[in-house]
Amino acid sequence: QTLFIEDAVDSLDQYSTLPLTDTVSPENIAYILYTSGSTGNPKGVPITHKNLVNFLYSMAVEPGINQNDRLLSITTISFDIAGLELFLPLLKGATLIIADHETARDGRLLLELVKNQNINFLQATPTTWSMLLDSGWAQPLPLKALCGGEAMPPDLAKELLSKCDTLWNVYGPTETTVWSSVKQIKADDKLITIGKPIANTQIYIIDEQGLLVAPGSIGEIVIGGDGVAKGYWNRPELTSEKFIPNKFSGINDDIMYCTGDLGRMLSNKEIECLGRVDQQVKIRGHRIEPGEVEQALLLLDGIKSAVVLANENFLIAHIVPDSSLENAEDQIPIWRETLTSRLPAQLIPHDFNLIEKIPTTLNGKIDRKALSQLKTNKKITYTAPRTEEENIVATIWKESLGIEDIDIFSDFFEMGGHSITGVKVMIEIEKHTGKRIPLSALFKYSTVEKFAKLLNTGTEIYSDCLVPIKPRGNKAPLFLIHGAGLNVLNFINLSKHFHSDQPIYGIQGTKPKGFEGWYESIEAMAAHYVEAIIKVNPKGPYALAGFSFGGIVAFEMTRQLKEQGKTVSLTALLDSYVDSSYYYGSYRRKQLVRYLDITHRRLDFLKEMLLSWKAFKMRINGKKEYILQRHFGKKDVMTEQEELAFQQFLEADGMVKKIVDRYHLKPQNFEVDLFRSQDDDEYKLDPTHLGWKKAALGGVLIHNISGNHLDIVAPPNDKVLAQLLQDILDQKHENI
Numbered sequence: 001q002t003l004f005i006e007d008a009v010d011s012l013d014q015y016s017t018l019p020l021t022d023t024v025s026p027e028n029i030a031y032i033l034y035t036s037g038s039t040g041n042p043k044g045v046p047i048t049h050k051n052l053v054n055f056l057y058s059m060a061v062e063p064g065i066n067q068n069d070r071l072l073s074i075t076t077i078s079f080d081i082a083g084l085e086l087f088l089p090l091l092k093g094a095t096l097i098i099a100d101h102e103t104a105r106d107g108r109l110l111l112e113l114v115k116n117q118n119i120n121f122l123q124a125t126p127t128t129w130s131m132l133l134d135s136g137w138a139q140p141l142p143l144k145a146l147c148g149g150e151a152m153p154p155d156l157a158k159e160l161l162s163k164c165d166t167l168w169n170v171y172g173p174t175e176t177t178v179w180s181s182v183k184q185i186k187a188d189d190k191l192i193t194i195g196k197p198i199a200n201t202q203i204y205i206i207d208e209q210g211l212l213v214a215p216g217s218i219g220e221i222v223i224g225g226d227g228v229a230k231g232y233w234n235r236p237e238l239t240s241e242k243f244i245p246n247k248f249s250g251i252n253d254d255i256m257y258c259t260g261d262l263g264r265m266l267s268n269k270e271i272e273c274l275g276r277v278d279q280q281v282k283i284r285g286h287r288i289e290p291g292e293v294e295q296a297l298l299l300l301d302g303i304k305s306a307v308v309l310a311n312e313n314f315l316i317a318h319i320v321p322d323s324s325l326e327n328a329e330d331q332i333p334i335w336r337e338t339l340t341s342r343l344p345a346q347l348i349p350h351d352f353n354l355i356e357k358i359p360t361t362l363n364g365k366i367d368r369k370a371l372s373q374l375k376t377n378k379k380i381t382y383t384a385p386r387t388e389e390e391n392i393v394a395t396i397w398k399e400s401l402g403i404e405d406i407d408i409f410s411d412f413f414e415m416g417g418h419s420i421t422g423v424k425v426m427i428e429i430e431k432h433t434g435k436r437i438p439l440s441a442l443f444k445y446s447t448v449e450k451f452a453k454l455l456n457t458g459t460e461i462y463s464d465c466l467v468p469i470k471p472r473g474n475k476a477p478l479f480l481i482h483g484a485g486l487n488v489l490n491f492i493n494l495s496k497h498f499h500s501d502q503p504i505y506g507i508q509g510t511k512p513k514g515f516e517g518w519y520e521s522i523e524a525m526a527a528h529y530v531e532a533i534i535k536v537n538p539k540g541p542y543a544l545a546g547f548s549f550g551g552i553v554a555f556e557m558t559r560q561l562k563e564q565g566k567t568v569s570l571t572a573l574l575d576s577y578v579d580s581s582y583y584y585g586s587y588r589r590k591q592l593v594r595y596l597d598i599t600h601r602r603l604d605f606l607k608e609m610l611l612s613w614k615a616f617k618m619r620i621n622g623k624k625e626y627i628l629q630r631h632f633g634k635k636d637v638m639t640e641q642e643e644l645a646f647q648q649f650l651e652a653d654g655m656v657k658k659i660v661d662r663y664h665l666k667p668q669n670f671e672v673d674l675f676r677s678q679d680d681d682e683y684k685l686d687p688t689h690l691g692w693k694k695a696a697l698g699g700v701l702i703h704n705i706s707g708n709h710l711d712i713v714a715p716p717n718d719k720v721l722a723q724l725l726q727d728i729l730d731q732k733h734e735n736i
Contacts (some may be wrong), residue, residue: 026050032233033080035174044233045080051177052083054226056091058199059084062182063144063168067093071121072114074104074128080174081148084123094121104128107135114141120165125149126156127360130305133159146170148179150365151273151291152192153305154298155322157185169194171273175242175257176201177227181271191295193270194263201225204248204256205265212248213264214678214706216720218289220277221263224249224256262289264719267727293317293339293347300338302331305358309372314350318371320358328354341470344413344496344715383407389452396428397448408448413492417442422489429455439487440467440508466532467506469495476569476733477503478543478725479533481550481557486510486652490547494713497722502729505536507550509652518655522663526556533557534566541569543729547713549656551576552663555695559668569732571672572725575709577690578665671698673728675721679708 029046065071071094073085089096097117103109111132114122123146124132133156140163147160148170160167171194172180181203183195197203205219206212213219224246231239246254262274275291290308297306297317305320321328332352339348359370385391385408394406401415412422422439430436433455445451467488469480478498480491486509495504507529519525533542542561546554551573558571674692686693689700703724707717 055177069094072119073098107131176223221259221261316351317349389455412446470504473501473503481507481546483548494718541567543570545572547574575677669697672696673701
């Protein structure tokens with residue numbers, strides 16, 4: 001129906017000129033919109049005038065609109081984003097053009113309408129934008145483009161940037177009034193984020209206990225502020241579940257909305273959205289966010305769009321390849337290899353399924369249910385051992401990892417392997433084959449098939465101190481130095497979260513024949529390591545990061561490198577501490593000072609006893625129970641494998657103690673970066689600097705990481721640590 005304004009004005013004479021008696025307050029409901037969300041059960045969301053006005057005024061500023069703009073409305077009014085299209089132009093005097101149902105769903109008709117009506121402001125979902133691009137859109141248009149409702153693929157962003165004046169990524173659920181965050185996308189953006197909160201809005205990332213996670217860690221996105229609705233219409237139980245008290249705002253009776261979306265806060269305070277909490281899967285003990293894998297896939301060349309789903313114990317990547325890609329099947333091994341260098345092993349899809357189009361719902365969102373019913377390229381198969389050696393390795397891995405069937409092409413670390421498991425595996429391998437294989441071999445030979453070939457070499461396998469964890473890249477390499485356990489397997493996940501162009505080397509503490517001819521001192525150990533890293537990187541600069549005891553070694557390596565006139569760009573101490581005894585050369589003096597330190601610390605232990613008898617009992621029952629709890633996660637009774645692994649751990653720990661007792665730490669005039677675990681109070685005499693302030697005269701830069709001593713290099717804290725280290729490395733190397 002067409003209405004003429006002139007006729008409407010003429011009819012105003014019949015109305016009274018007296019002031020209105022009914023008033024509208026900010027808390028009155030402007031509209032109730034029913035949404036099914038991800039559950040499929042419709043629920044009404046009452047949005048107040050306050051909610052709506054806050055949203056509109058914020059949008060009027062950013063992305064911005066004025067009286068000269070012409071906005072095209074293409075969204076059905078049952079979808080909340082129609083609120084921007086209908087009300088924002090009226091608020092600022094812009095022109096509103098409404099597309100009919102047929103035009104909004106036909107890319108050719110829609111593109112024609114945009115051109116003919118001189119539209120310069122358009123909001124759409126990624127699906128609609130893709131439809132426009134596929135409909136012959138060749139020449140750039142003077143458009144302010146808003147994209148929301150689903151994640152924006154990087155390839156789509158790249159195309160839109162070449163066709164529009166500006167591109168904006170918008171994010172928000174119905175329950176917080178249309179959009180809650182906005183980000184202008186630019187050509188040099190390496191990552192597409194959802195940006196920062198709009199006006200009078202707060203976004204938090206919380207864990208399962210409702211606590212804020214560390215920056216860079218993954219958690220649930222929750223939203224507070226003036227856009228949050230009061231709850232669901234006549235659904236009190238659901239309201240109390242999703243609308244919770246906002247304990248971060250300091251305002252009485254303030255609430256925030258739990259979106260059910262996963263995300264993380266980046267160092268620039270922007271939010272990265274990683275999909276739905278209810279799409280999380282657990283595969284072989286690992287909690288996996290498919291959205292994280294999708295983000296990595298969309299950064300690869302030749303992929304237009306991608307959705308990752310879980311199928312039993314595997315991930316399947318459904319991929320729409322670029323139309324310009326001639327043979328996408330040939331690209332799959334390249335995609336897999338590139339992902340392997342960027343993601344932890346458990347995040348690598350088992351199957352890459354090529355499809356023509358991602359199925360969508362009526363609202364233009366991804367239809368994951370329909371996608372899960374698609375047939376994959378190949379049946380997910382299990383490859384059993386084929387040779388005697390493969391059978392030996394598979395049997396040992398099955399027992400050590402607690403997995404029923406092991407595919408000979410599956411990765412040791414993907415299946416949950418770690419340093420302690422690796423020690424158990426090597427013990428059993430030696431018992432069954434007579435071959436002593438260094439723990440670091442698992443980096444290179446991480447599948448049953450590869451490891452079995454290693455057993456077939458017929459020669460003795462020696463260990464070198466330098467382990468190329470991720471040797472490729474053009475940046476200056478980072479050298480990660482072992483802790484008291486002397487191996488570097490605990491760095492495997494950490495290494496995956498650095499930039500793809502960042503080389504990573506591990507330094508392990510065993511010599512070619514184990515402890516035979518081992519180091520007499522920390523100085524000798526550091527000298528050997530310095531010699532090894534100079535061979536890899538003759539000119540420098542040198543970036544060192546030592547975990548626990550490795551921090552002391554990194555400090556000594558820095559001293560020796562500087563004595564040789566070398567440039568050390570980073571000395572990172574990963575939860576490494578020194579007590580007062582390190583500063584004395586005499587053995588007797590060391591022991592006396594250490595005794596005094598321990599006596600002082602026991603005063604704190606008395607307090608711990610009062611608060612937690614169990615924790616205090618573990619302290620006083622000796623080192624064995626402490627190590628069992630910290631490194632084996634249990635328990636009074638161990639298997640034979642675990643007992644042998646434990647004895648190896650104690651042997652390494654004893655060797656380290658000997659050279660520590662001989663070491664005289666002398667203060668040096670250089671700076672160190674100290675990464676402290678927030679949940680560990682192990683070193684209580686100097687909880688701020690962990691004893692390093694006296695040693696590093698150039699200063700101690702402190703970085704806090706969630707977790708305890710062992711957790712800072714383990715998931716999920718490894719991502720935060722890697723991101724911090726990468727940022728520091730890039731900054732330090734910028735002018736070198």
